[in-house]
Amino acid sequence: MIIYDCDYVAMDEKTAVRLFVKEGDSTRIIYDDRHDPYIYAIPSEDGSREKIEDLVKVSKEKVVQVLRTEEVTKRxxxxxxxxxxxxxxYPFDVPELREDIAQYATIFEYDIPYVRRYLIDTGLRPLVPLELTTEQRNGREYLVDAAPSRSAPEELTSMSLDIETYSVNKSMPDAATDPIIMISAATGEESHVFCWKACKGVDHFGDEASMLEGFFAFLDRLSPEVFVTYNGDNFDLPYIKKRCEVNGISHPFVSHMKIKGRGSNTSAEVPGMVHVDLYPIVKKNVNVSRYTLEAVYAEYMGREKSDLDGSKIWQYWDDESLLEELVEYSRDDAVSTFEIGEQMLPLQYEMTKIVNQRPFDVARASSSALVEWLLMRHSHELNALIPSPPSSADLSRRFAETYEGAYVVEPIKGLHEHIFYFDFRSLYPSIIISHNVDPYTLDCECCTDNMAPTGHCFCIKEKGFIPAILDSLLSERMRIKERMGKASGLEHKSLYSQQWALKILANSFYGYLGYPRSRWYSKEAAESITAWGRKYINSVIDQAQSEGLSVVYGDTDSLFVCTPTKDLDRAHEFLASVNERMPERMELELEGYYRRGLFVTKKKYALIDDDDKIITKGLEVVRRDWTGIAKKTQRTVLEKILRDADIQGAIAHVQQVTLSLKENRVPIDDLVIDTQLTMALSQYKAIGPHVQIAMRLKERGDDVRVGTIISYLVLKGQGRIRDKVIPVDEYNGEEIDANYYIQNQVIPSVARILQPLGYSKEELEYQKTRQSSLEGWF
Incomplete structure (x- = not known):
């Protein structure tokens, strides 16, 4: 049996947690009403306890008062x-009285959501097998006891969900007036498109209302524990909820749905059915050029899906000859979302087990939040008070504080061969453990032999709070990686997700310590970690140079070393000599060999391995505001240089692309510029091309807001760039501004690759006179 979701309800004059559990093929709700909400308070003077117990707030709706107090011992x-x-x-009584209590005491743990508090206190771990003992009361099942179980974990069933809407000439539909025309859903075994027009391959219904009811009937039959969407928090779920209101439809899926937050921070929760929005997960974990579903499916999954212009969906709906194409597009949305979910969900599940919080919350949490939840759980286990969040004054001070970061070596620019890539295994976590870096061990007077280059000392007489947790995480990861070597199939996939989750958490601790909003913030600890990091990477660079090796680049915890030939023996000898001098827990690893590499500047390089796989870092091929032609040209240039060392061929290709632009032979899709609005239109002081287009879209009635992707083209004409742009959906065969695309897209995308090799921008553009003279020579 596993708990896969939980929330709370107020009933019978008490607060009861609802545990949504799965056992075998069935799910049910188990209640637990034994845990009253609470906070901690250290009274400021005698008599404070009585004053706190007497606090009462009375309004027309309710009476709020303290239920009781107890004296306890905490660290x-x-x-x-x-x-x-x-x-x-009740949990909602806490914010009503906490400021009043603060008049008589210093308060702690007053801001922890009740369900999070419950999971911390009880130690009940979502998705981990449990033996739950229950009893029946008043027709409900109540929890009596819980214990770990050795049974295999239950498999969660999942499905994907996506909607298509009908809106004429709008970039964003309005749920109050624009209907849902299709709902698509997919599982590992089947896919459905629910639609209120007859078409091949759909579940057909007479109107929008009956289609919604038909989808809910399907949902009831399938009863998934988890459903995935792509931007469902901000679009699909709020839209479905609103359309059900418009159509007068009631179903638990929408009546129990909780929409929280505003704008891009909206979340949509359905109790007992875990909603995982893949969009924020993908943005956090995957580096792609654009975060549309189509781009993510193509670049991350390596597969193509059908694509339509969202603003023209209404045309496909109105034209019977195009309806079948729209149906397949809708189905592909659901199938691709489900397949991306299949890749992403295992990591979310493993992270849920580690930090001991709900899958719904884990899927939306930042790395700092995940670390903090883990620390809160361990703090409770040590019977220590959890630090309070920073005040406004604390935040102002912390955000103003700065310190020196990682050491980055200026690269030896140009093309290099026989490159060995060395990397410290978990450098910052290892430093934290090796030097016992912790806010609670900071600046002791007894351990001056453990002094950071910053001058801060950290006590080593007793294991620190954070180093102990990190040590446990890294040790567990090593055990799992050892098991992976002997595993295969589903077991290997599960172990991989477990070690991946542990790696993400471990590598987030340094950032958390320096994050101004964290409860365990310590600038002194964070700057000491980076200082030790600089010391160790510099010592390795010095050793490499003393042994006659060429260090072409180094960054934070890694370095690239060249040898005259592919000399693996020498690389391993260097590795062994470095590790002999490192403290316990710190280890340099040989991560790879690359036959050729191009280094441009700090954090910008490209490499190719013996399997012809190209790896790029920091180059424009992944930026959203570069056009397709710029990205494709840069990719081809890199391939010619890295695979063939054919620099002249790379230059010739760039010249050919510029000629194609001048002759208007480049597909329009490769010339579209996508730029995201990062603030409200009224806040832009400089009116750039994308802002100009956004204003135009708004004037024609489109829904334009922060986060909207503005897509436009630059046409040939007079004036500034912003005077020559049009929305991509208004393009009607006009001549594009070839010179703009050459000088602002293609040439810049390849110049930083070719300039370090000695070539100027002028040499990259096709010139008719130059070409004629060359032909004459030959």
């Missing part, structure tokens, strides 16, 4: 202290 500031545990009847 605080390196010592045991007596504190008040102040209980409430």
């Amino acid at each position: 605080y500031d390196h010592e045991d202290v007596t504190v008040l545990k102040v209980f409430f009847r």
Whole structure:
């Protein structure tokens, strides 16, 4: 049996947690009403406890008061202290009274959401097998006891969900007036398109209302524990909820749906059915040129899906000859979303087990939040008070603080061969563990032999709070990686997700310590970690140079070393000599060999391995605002230089592309520029091309907001660039501005690759006179 979701309800004058559990093929709800909400308080003077217990707030709707208090012992500031545990009847009573309580005491743990608090206190781990003992009361099943189980974990069933809407000449539809015309859903075994027009391959219904009801009937039959969407938080789910209101349809899926937040921070939750929006997960974990579903499916999954212009979907709906194409597009949306989910969900599940919080919350959490939840759980297990979040004054001070970051070596620009890539295994986590870096061990007077280059000392007489947790995470990851070597199939896939989750968490601790909003913030610890990091990478570079090796680039925790030939023995000898001098837990690893590499500047390079796989870092091939022609040209240039060392061929290709632009032979799709609005239109002081287009779209009635992707073309004409742009959907065969695309897209995309090799921008553009003279020579 596993818990896959939980929330709380107020009933029978108490707060009860609802645990959504799966056992075998069935799911059910188990209640737990034994945990009253609470906060901690350290009274400021005698009599404070009585004053806190007497607090009452009365309004027309309710009476809010403290339920009871208890004296308990907690660990605080390196010592045991007596504190008040102040209980409430309902979680929503806490914010009503906490400021009043703060008049008589210093309060702690007052901002922790109730369900998060429950999971921390009980130790119940979502998605981990459990033996739950229950009893029946008033027709409901209540939890009596819980214990770990050795049974195999239950498999969660999942499906994907996507909608298509009908809106004429709008970039964004309006849920109040524009209907849903299709709902697509997919699982590993089947896919459906629910539609209210007859067409081959659809589940047909007479109108929008009956289509919605038909989809809900399918949902009831399938009863998935998890459903995935792509931007469902901000679009699909709020839209479905609104259309159900318009059509007068009631179903638990929408009546129980909770829409929280605003704008791009919206979340849509359905209790008992975990909604995982893949869009924020992909943006956090995958580096692609654009974060549309089509681009992610092509670049991350390596497969193509059908694509339509969203603003023209209404035309496909109105034209019977195009309807079948729209149906397949809708189905592809659901299938591709499901397949991306299949890749992403295992990581989310493993992260859920580690940090001990709900899958719904984990899927939306930043790396810092995940670290903080883990620290909160361990702090509770140590009976220590969890630090409060920073005040406004603390935040202002912290955001103003700066410190020196990682060391980056200026690369030896140009083309190099026989490159060995060395990387410290988990450098910053290893430094934290090796030097016991922790806010609680900071600046002791007894351990001056453990002094960072910053001058801060960290006590090594007792394992620090954070180093102990990190040590456990890294040790577990090593055990899992050892098991991976002997595993295969589903077991290997599961182990890979487990070690990946542990790696992400471990590598997030340094950033968390320096994050101004964190509860365990420590600038001193963060700057000491980077200082030690600079010391160790510099020592390795010095050793490489002393052994006659050429270091062509180094960054933070890695370095690229050239040898005259592919000398693996020499590389391993260097590796062994470095590791002999490193502290325990710190280890340099040989990550790879590359037969050729191009280094442009800091954090910008490209490499090719013996299998002809090209790896790029920091180059424009992944930027959204570069056109397709710029990206394709740069990719071809890199291939010619890295695979064949054919620099002249690369230059010739660029010249040919510029000629194609001048002769108007480049497909329009390769000339579209995509730029995202990062603020409200009224906030832009400089009116760039994308802002000009956004204003035009808004004037014609399109829904333009922060986050909208503006797609436009630059046409031949007079004036500034912004005077020559049009929305891509208004293009009607006009001549494009070839010179703009050459000088602002193609040439810049390849110049930083070819200039370090000694070639100027002028040499890259096709010139008729130059070409004629060359032909004459030959």
